[in-house]
Structure formats: structure tokens, C-alpha cells
Amino acid sequence: MLQGVTLSQAGIDAAAIKPAEVDVERAADLAVDTLAVDYEGREHLPSPATLDALAEQTAVRVTTPVRADGFDPHGERDLAESLPESVRRVLVAGHSAYLTETERERAVAPRLREAAARSREPWVGTEGIERIALAVGGTQFELLGPATDRRLRALRQAGYEGEVALYAPTVLTDEEDAVLDALGEYAARRGPVRSALPDGASTDAAADGRAREVLSQAVRDYGLVGEVGTVADRVDELRDAGADRIVGYPARGLDPFL
Template sequence: MLTTSTVARAGLDAVALKPAECNVERATSLPVETIAIDYEGHDHVPDRRTIEALSADATVRLTTPVRADGFDPLGDDSLAAELPSGVERILVAGHPAYLTDDERDRAVAPRLGAALETAPDSWVGTESVERIAMATGATQYDLLSRTTMRELRALRAATFDGDIAVYAPTVLTADEDAILDAVGDYVARRRPVAAALPDDGDEDGDRTVTDSRATGRTREILLAAAEDYTLVGTETAVRERTDALREAGATTVVGYPARELEAFLE
């Protein structure tokens, strides 16, 4: 990592980008060695020229859902076949929101196995398929949660010696309103948080307010959840969290700029 950059001061090893939210090509200025690109549907897969530009100065890992047409190793893998040779992959089952009904019905395990035969250095996303992902022996790609530290220590105590990458939405500010505007909705969707939010919270129509307008108990729960499920705070505070994750057993910490890409470009 480049020790003078914001990304490095926060202790991040890699940065994840959502192409539906930002101009991915701007990430050529990111002072980081690894860039992960999330999958948000076929319409948002960066074109070959953009991927090659990003690959010039960094390792690029493209998230590819193995059940989706174009990336299905047991069916239509045309998009995967067109990826530049230097691009690495993150194999995931695929978020249902980005899959058709037919794609959602496809078996995950045999497709992960087939994809790893052609891309053995891939990371494997563990969301909803933890045991299958672990069975592959590939680098595990975990979402940060309130149990991550305990799980990392347990895996290392059980002599698991594989690589573990931890992904977390990241907000490099201690401003509570900015944190809620950036990740309030995200943490509110985590099952334990949704269950804890009061029914009589702030309402916006039929939906509980989860951004900076949240007050009272709702606000307290959301801010506490942000500490569990995301990396938030000053660069120093985030660095303490990333150091603790690595000490517990993570080999790579991947931050997604949930507030704005600009904060990561400095």
C-alpha cells in the first residue's frame, strides 16, 4: 500500500467500486494495488477498454455471478470469455435482485467448481453460500458483520490457513449524519438490525427513516449497527478496525466508498 494515501492511512488493502454509482474509469487515480468491481447487472459491467485502463496500474477483480447468463461456466459464459487476460475474478452466487427467475434456480456448487477450474486464483463470495465457498478452498470473500472477528479467530484456531478477504462499506468521517446518509439504509437491511428497529420509529410514509433524519432509538440502533457492519469514522479509527481484522485473521480488507469516491482519491 502507498503509505501517504488516504486509503493506506485507513488501512485498506483494496477498494471496491459499484459501477452503477460512480464512473469506474476515475478509479485509475486510486492509490491502491487492488480494485474490485461489484456486479450490478449486465448493463453496468464496465467495457473492455475501461477494465484494461484500470488494470494498467492495479490488479482488477471483477465480480461475476456464476448463475448469470454470460458468466455461467455450465452454460452461457460469453462475457467471462471476453474479459481481458489480466483480470482476476470474484465468483459469487449472485444477488437475486440482479438475476432472472431462471438464473436464481440454477445450482451454485457445481458452477463454482467449474469456474475455479478455469480461474483458479479467483476469490469466492461467501454470502448465503458459506459452506460451499469454504469447501472450494479458494480465498474467502466475506461481508463484514458483527460476528466477523469471532469467526476469523475461530477459523484460524481451527488451522484454516487460506486467505480471507473482508468487504465493508466504508465512510471516512465521524459525522453521524453523513454516516447515516451513506450506510443507514444498508445496515437497516441486515436481519438482526431490522428485527431490532422499533416499530414506532421515524416514519416516511410506510418506511422507517434510516438516514440522517432518524432520531431516538432508531438512530441509536443504526449508528451502533454501522460500527458492526461497516467501517466508519476518522482514518485513524478505521485503521484501528482494519488492523484488528488482520490481527484476527483477515488477509485483505476491501473498502467500498459508500459516501463518495473522492474521499478515496486523496
């Protein structure tokens, strides 16, 4: 484990924080200029006071699913209105795991458009709604994947001049077991990876044979993996392809970066 190595040394300038996993206040010590607090359900949303205190130390954004009660610009928006003035938003359609059946059925496009109009300098999550997100505008917030470089180059060649922020789970080690324990399950949820894995295969360090081969490639397709220099080189490639900001999710927690 690379104790003391910071995300910034790997070329990463923002960090995604999951409040169900870590104490968000500790994230203020990360060597990045922006923190993006993921939405993992209303019960895990940090209080306005906590977010405001964090924003006194660094730039803070909060992921807000526009179909979810509390953030729905066409319905209940008490959570959105409770966000401090100091906090910016990442607008997303919302992961189905954190939405009720009713919320999942709500139309995305008009809500995303309205939420963007109510927000200052929003980032707009593109997962599953790429064309809608591009039409809405704002910083396009994409997930790293095997086609990312090609997609970014195509966007830039087509004349897109807006900002792109790229989200990537990050593990600063080349110890394969540690990498698979941290990112194997995440990568295995992606459709192409799921299809390539043998039925019933382990998705962590216990994976072997064909499953381990598939996962070892997949974690590098969908995440930033390796010693700090290796990751820094990959980040440079992504910036050359057209990414403006790299948002790393510390997949093994905050300790390796503090």
C-alpha cells in the same frame, strides 16, 4: 469530510467499485493495490477495453455471479470469456436483485466449482454459501459483520491457512448524519438490524430515537466508520483476528479519497 485522506492511510489495501455509481476509470487514482468491480447487472459491466486499460494501472478483479447468463459455466458464459486476461475474478452466487427467476433457481455448488477451475487465483464470495465457498477454496471473500472477528478466529484456530479478504463499506468521518446517510440503508437491510428497527423508521440521517440508536451501532458493526485513525485501529483488529486483505467500498463516492 476528510478530503485527501486515502484508503491506504486507514489500512485498506483494496477498493470495491460500483460502476452504476461512479466512473470506474477514476478509481485508478485510489491509493490501493487492487480494485474489485462489483456486478450490478449486464448493462453496467465495464467494457473489456475499459477493464484492460484499468488493469494496466493496478490489479483488477470483477465480480462474476456464476448463476447469471454470461457467467454461467454450465450455460451462457460469453461475459466471462470476454474478460481480459489481465483481469481476475471474484466468484459469487449472485445477488437476487440482479438475477432473473430462472437464474436464481440454478444450483450454486457445481457452477462455483467449475468457475473456480476456469479462473486464476479466484476470490470466492461466502455470503449465504459459506460452507460451499470454503469447500471450493480460493481466497474467501467475506462481508464485515458483528460476528466477523469471532468467525475469523475460529477459522484460524481450526487450522485454516488460506487467504481471507474482507469487504466493508467505508466512511472516513465521525459526523453521524453523514455516516447514517451513507450506510444507514445498507445496515438496515441486514436481518438482525431490520428486526430491531421500529416499523416505518427512517434509515438515514432523519432517524431518531430508538431507530437512530440501532442504526448508529449497526453501521459500525457492518462498516468501517470514523476518522482515519479510528478506522485504522479497527482494521488492525480485523487483521489480528485473521483477515489478510481489507476491501473498502467508498460509500460516499470516490471524491473523499482522491
